[in-house]
Amino acid sequence: MIRNINKKIINFLIIFFLAIQFFIYFYNQRPLSENFSQKDITVENFSSIVLSKSGITKIGSKKLNKIDEDNIYLEGNSYLENDEYKIYGENIYIKLKEEISNSNKPVRVVNSMGVLKSKGFKNLDNEGIIIFKGEVEFLID
Amino acid sequence: MINQILYLIVSLLFFSTSYSDSYVKASDTLIWDSENKQYTANGDVEFKNEKFIAYSDKMIANYIEENNEEIFTTVELFENVVIEFKDEIFKGNHAIYTKDDNIIILTGDVSIESPTRLLTGYELIADIDNNKRILNSADKDSLVEVLLENDSKN
Numbered sequence: 001m002i003r004n005i006n007k008k009i010i011n012f013l014i015i016f017f018l019a020i021q022f023f024i025y026f027y028n029q030r031p032l033s034e035n036f037s038q039k040d041i042t043v044e045n046f047s048s049i050v051l052s053k054s055g056i057t058k059i060g061s062k063k064l065n066k067i068d069e070d071n072i073y074l075e076g077n078s079y080l081e082n083d084e085y086k087i088y089g090e091n092i093y094i095k096l097k098e099e100i101s102n103s104n105k106p107v108r109v110v111n112s113m114g115v116l117k118s119k120g121f122k123n124l125d126n127e128g129i130i131i132f133k134g135e136v137e138f139l140i141d
Numbered sequence: 142m143i144n145q146i147l148y149l150i151v152s153l154l155f156f157s158t159s160y161s162d163s164y165v166k167a168s169d170t171l172i173w174d175s176e177n178k179q180y181t182a183n184g185d186v187e188f189k190n191e192k193f194i195a196y197s198d199k200m201i202a203n204y205i206e207e208n209n210e211e212i213f214t215t216v217e218l219f220e221n222v223v224i225e226f227k228d229e230i231f232k233g234n235h236a237i238y239t240k241d242d243n244i245i246i247l248t249g250d251v252s253i254e255s256p257t258r259l260l261t262g263y264e265l266i267a268d269i270d271n272n273k274r275i276l277n278s279a280d281k282d283s284l285v286e287v288l289l290e291n292d293s294k295n
Contacts, residue, residue, distance in 0.1 A: 054175075084175060111173075113204070113211035114163075118171065128176035136171040136182070140163035140190075141210070 041066040046074075052099045052125045057082040059094070070097040078103075080123070085130070086110040087121065099125040107132070114140040163190045165200070178204050178211075188216060192243065192269055193226040195236070215239050222247065230254040231265060243269040251276065 047060035062076030074092040080101060081087070089107035094100070102122040109116040109132070119134025165171065169184030182188075182200040189195075190213070198220035204211045216238045218224075224231040224245060234249030247265040253274060264277040 111211070112206070112209055116171070128174060130173045130175075132171040132173070134169075136165070136167045138165040138171060138180075140165070140213075 050094075050096070052082075054084050054125055054128065055082050057125075061092070071095055084111060087123070089121070101125070104133075114138060164188075165202070167200075178206070180204070186218070188218070190216075193224050193245075195225075195238075196223040197221055197236070213240060226267070226269065228256055231267060233265065245269065 041064075043064045043066075045062065046064035047058065050057045050059055058081045059074065059079065061074035061078035063074075065073040065075055067073055072094045074094065075090075077088075077090050078092045079086065079088050080092070087101075087107060087109050089103045090105045092101055092103040100123065102120070104120040107118055107121050109118075109121070109130075116132060116136065116138040118132035118136040121133065122131045124130070164187075165180065165182055166187040167182035167184050170182070172181040172183075173179075174181070180200075180202045182202075184198065186197050186200040187194065188197075188200055188202070195216070195218055197218035200219070201217045202213045203215045204213050206212075218236040218238075220234060222231075222233045222236045224236060224247070226245075231245065231247055231251070231253055233247035233251040236245055236247045238245045245265075245267040247267070248263065250261075251263060251265040252259060252261045253265060253276065260276055262276040262278045266275040266277075268274070
């Protein structure tokens with residue numbers, strides 16, 4: 001009698017745990033059917049990497065403001081770093097889709113030729129062109 | 142004593158950050174075109190290398206990459222070109238400098254000014270390494286070659 005009860009309990013527990021596992025498996029595998037899109041996100045002490053024509057570019061800032069899906073604004077001290085250059089500035093706008101970044105604030109750039117300082121910049125990354133605006137001083141190593 | 146040491150350290154730091162053999166300065170823009178390996182400077186351009194200082198309204202410099210370093214191969218200067226080389230001043234409307242042979246070619250209302258003379262012409266070829274200047278006149282019929290004294294040799 002006791003043996004039968006134990007068997008039933010064990011069978012029940014096995015079925016119960018299998019059901020739980022199946023439940024977990026099913027809901028873990030279930031694809032997300034909704035698109036979450038949140039505008040005006042702000043992140044402090046932000047850093048990330050972006051894949052562009054000039055390779056992997058590391059970006060970072062004191063404060064990141066996501067304007068919309070394709071536009072972000074790096075507020076405060078910010079940087080863009082990749083194998084070709086390191087740009088240190090502030091208040092940098094980035095158009096992700098067009099691969100364009102720009103700032104009207106003083107900027108310092110380090111590349112394999114030297115160190116450059118200017119009053120602002122516009123980086124057309126997909127064309128491999130950076131325009132430094134205002135008074136520019138480029139000290140060559 | 143400590144003050145003197147601190148002053149020396151600060152001076153050395155300032156000197157090391159402010160001094161550079163070569164530079165480019167511009168008042169309007171500097172465009173770095175990494176695909177065409179070119180820098181274009183606009184507005185009151187000042188270019189200095191280990192040989193000379195040049196001033197112009199615009200500059201286009203081409204470079205190559207060697208051992209992860211960018212090196213200027215040619216420097217082209219446009220409009221109101223003034224090049225100061227030791228005690229000489231070259232002027233012209235256009236100039237091109239090639240690093241390989243250290244030659245500067247100036248064209249358009251060219252002049253060479255030195256402490257003792259002023260020569261004018263249409264085209265100037267300044268061979269820096271061989272210390273030779275060739276000045277062509279505007280009508281291209283006559284040729285003036287000026288050999289400088291040996292004490293100004295590089």
